[in-house]
Amino acid sequence: MSAIFGETLSFKQESGPDVELVAFGDEFYARYETKDGFTAIYDGKLGLYCYAELADGKFISTAVPISEPAPDGLRRHLKEAPSVRNDKFDNRYEKMMPPKDSVWANEALETYGPNQGLLEGRQVNTGVVCGLTILVEFPDLPAQVTAEEVSALLNEDGYTANGNYCSVREYFRLMSSGLLDYSNVVIGPIRLSQEQRYYVDNLLAEEALNLVVDMGVDLSQFDSKGEGYIDALSFMYAGPTLYEGWLWPHNYYLEWEHGGYRAHLYMITSQGLSSSDLSIGTFCHESGHMLCRFPDLYDYGKRDGDFERSAGMGVYCLMSAGNHLNSGRTPAPVCGYLRYLAGWCSNEISLNTPGSYTAVHGDYGTVLVYNTVYENEYFLIENRSEVGLDQGLPSAGLAIYHCDIWGSNEWQGGSADSHYQCGLLQADGHFDLEHGLNVGDATDLFAIVEGEVLSDATTPSTRLWDGSDSGLRIADIGAPGEAIGFNVV
Numbered sequence: 450m451s452a453i454f455g456e457t458l459s460f461k462q463e464s465g466p467d468v469e470l471v472a473f474g475d476e477f478y479a480r481y482e483t484k485d486g487f488t489a490i491y492d493g494k495l496g497l498y499c500y501a502e503l504a505d506g507k508f509i510s511t512a513v514p515i516s517e518p519a520p521d522g523l524r525r526h527l528k529e530a531p532s533v534r535n536d537k538f539d540n541r542y543e544k545m546m547p548p549k550d551s552v553w554a555n556e557a558l559e560t561y562g563p564n565q566g567l568l569e570g571r572q573v574n575t576g577v578v579c580g581l582t583i584l585v586e587f588p589d590l591p592a593q594v595t596a597e598e599v600s601a602l603l604n605e606d607g608y609t610a611n612g613n614y615c616s617v618r619e620y621f622r623l624m625s626s627g628l629l630d631y632s633n634v635v636i637g638p639i640r641l642s643q644e645q646r647y648y649v650d651n652l653l654a655e656e657a658l659n660l661v662v663d664m665g666v667d668l669s670q671f672d673s674k675g676e677g678y679i680d681a682l683s684f685m686y687a688g689p690t691l692y693e694g695w696l697w698p699h700n701y702y703l704e705w706e707h708g709g710y711r712a713h714l715y716m717i718t719s720q721g722l723s724s725s726d727l728s729i730g731t732f733c734h735e736s737g738h739m740l741c742r743f744p745d746l747y748d749y750g751k752r753d754g755d756f757e758r759s760a761g762m763g764v765y766c767l768m769s770a771g772n773h774l775n776s777g778r779t780p781a782p783v784c785g786y787l788r789y790l791a792g793w794c795s796n797e798i799s800l801n802t803p804g805s806y807t808a809v810h811g812d813y814g815t816v817l818v819y820n821t822v823y824e825n826e827y828f829l830i831e832n833r834s835e836v837g838l839d840q841g842l843p844s845a846g847l848a849i850y851h852c853d854i855w856g857s858n859e860w861q862g863g864s865a866d867s868h869y870q871c872g873l874l875q876a877d878g879h880f881d882l883e884h885g886l887n888v889g890d891a892t893d894l895f896a897i898v899e900g901e902v903l904s905d906a907t908t909p910s911t912r913l914w915d916g917s918d919s920g921l922r923i924a925d926i927g928a929p930g931e932a933i934g935f936n937v938v
């Protein structure tokens with residue numbers, strides 16, 4: 450899943466030109482504002498986006514199109530009542546959960562990682578993996594990109610088109626230190642039978658797959674383990690992202706079978722308005738769920754028994770809000786915690802012995818870990834200076850994560866029984882991520898501090914979630930850069 454935080458996007462209207470709106474939300478609930486802050490909803494009767502007002506806590510249309518001035522007295526930034534939001538969220542969430550009797554019933558889409566911190570289900574996070582990416586278009590909306598352009602985005606060495614840092618394949622090679630070589634065969638654009646709106650309520654996956662099979666595409670190339678599964682299946686639809694129904698960028702499971710090959714997990718995202726919109730961020734994020742079973746490290750607001758929103762890992766991980774950095778063109782790395790869980794860090798350096806240590810930026814195969822008395826709970830340290838894939842971060846320096854594979858990034862409480870599975874110890878001690886005040890700021894990471902920086906007595910502290918002293922004490926942190934020195938005392 451992919452959260453959106455105030456992104457400006459283009460939307461189609463039946464009875465008018467495309468409009469630009471600012472979208473807020475996540476997979477299950479979204480809210481739109483005009484650029485000057487008035488809430489807008491689509492008025493199906495008029496076929497236009499109109500200003501919204503509240504009635505019984507619910508958005509209704511004022512029937513005044515947003516191309517006109519806002520009605521007198523209308524307030525900005527209207528939000529629906531929490532109960533209305535939660536009902537809508539539940540509705541959509543129910544639809545997105547596997548049927549109770551399905552073999553996937555346990556593959557719930559949660560921030561809690563029931564499988565040693567990861568989501569349950571088939572992992573394909575090492576080896577040579579060839580995914581199938583299908584470009585689709587609609588009779589009313591032809592594709593604006595070609596298979597060659599998308600193939601370059603996904604596969605090309607040295608790819609930097611549109612300001613992208615690298616291709617999707619290079620991103621995963623870098624994150625996995627070469628353990629995962631994930632490329633894609635791109636097919637299409639293929640034209641679906643119905644207009645785009647139809648696929649808001651009807652998932653396009655099956656129709657698109659059947660058309661691809663009819664073209665004679667050999668599915669065996671997508672089954673890297675020889676288990677009869679299509680390892681990675683992606684759909685990219687024509688036009689800008691539509692944050693509605695089944696066209697909302699998402700990742701889910703699909704029951705489909707042909708000639709001894711079954712679909713398993715799939716992801717869907719958009720092609721954008723033109724090839725200059727192509728970016729790797731969301732594709733990498735959704736691939737992280739699909740291939741590695743990474744959980745989301747942001748907070749949906751209502752899940753895993755928790756009702757408050759927070760920012761989780763903010764922009765500090767691909768699997769939180771980091772996929773949106775530089776408009777998705779320089780997504781944040783997969784944080785050290787998830788790389789560690791994926792088995793991508795073959796060089797494990799223990800911080801349990803006092804001494805001087807160095808964290809090298811971009812050394813994604815190395816993990817600096819401080820183990821505690823609990824096997825599930827530990828601290829990880831990595832260098833997040835503003836270079837390479839970290840160039841879009843708001844802060845630079847040493848990142849220290851408090852990890853617990855039994856936690857959930859839905860749980861911002863910071864207590865023994867309700868805490869994140871991966872939380873960033875924010876240097877400024879403000880807990881802005883936990884409070885949902887921002888997705889990262891300039892004083893989150895540790896940079897140039899002399900003397901003791903972190904212990905059981907500091908804020909933030911290195912106490913365990915049960916309140917006891919973990920024993921981790923850090924002092925004398927060097928300046929941000931390619932290598933940051935620090936002492937464990």
Ligand SMILES: [Zn+2]
Nearest residue numbers: 450451738745
């Ligand atoms: Zn996600």
